Amino acid sequence: MVLETLNPLHYNITSLVPDTMPVATVPILILMCFLFLIWNHEETSSIPGPGYCMGIGPLLSHGRFLWMGVGNACNYYNKTYGEFVRVWIGGEETFIISK
Numbered sequence: 001m002v003l004e005t006l007n008p009l010h011y012n013i014t015s016l017v018p019d020t021m022p023v024a025t026v027p028i029l030i031l032m033c034f035l036f037l038i039w040n041h042e043e044t045s046s047i048p049g050p051g052y053c054m055g056i057g058p059l060l061s062h063g064r065f066l067w068m069g070v071g072n073a074c075n076y077y078n079k080t081y082g083e084f085v086r087v088w089i090g091g092e093e094t095f096i097i098s099k
Contacts, residue, residue: 047095049077049086058088065089074098 050057065073065087074096077085085096 047084047086048081050081058091061087062089062091 050061052058061073061077064076067073068076077087077096078098083097083099087094087096
């Protein structure tokens with residue numbers, strides 16, 4: 001009898017998890033999503049340039065400088081955004097000023 005009570009195959013695993021578990025996880029997931037949105041929120045800059053968008057903008061602008069070279073990438077951003085542009089190179093915010 002003692003061996004039957006200690007046998008883990010004897011118990012139903014679903015009876016060990018309380019029924020309130022799914023109800024408690026929904027508010028926690030909503031809170032985590034809200035904190036993630038607040039953490040990734042950044043004030044919009046008055047200087048034109050590619051958006052930040054949770055770190056994707058800096059990766060794209062840095063990749064464009066690596067792929068096209070400095071001169072061609074600067075010309076692209078000046079044609080797209082104007083003569084004063086904010087981009088990211090190597091994770092640093094960089095301003096391109098040209099006329």
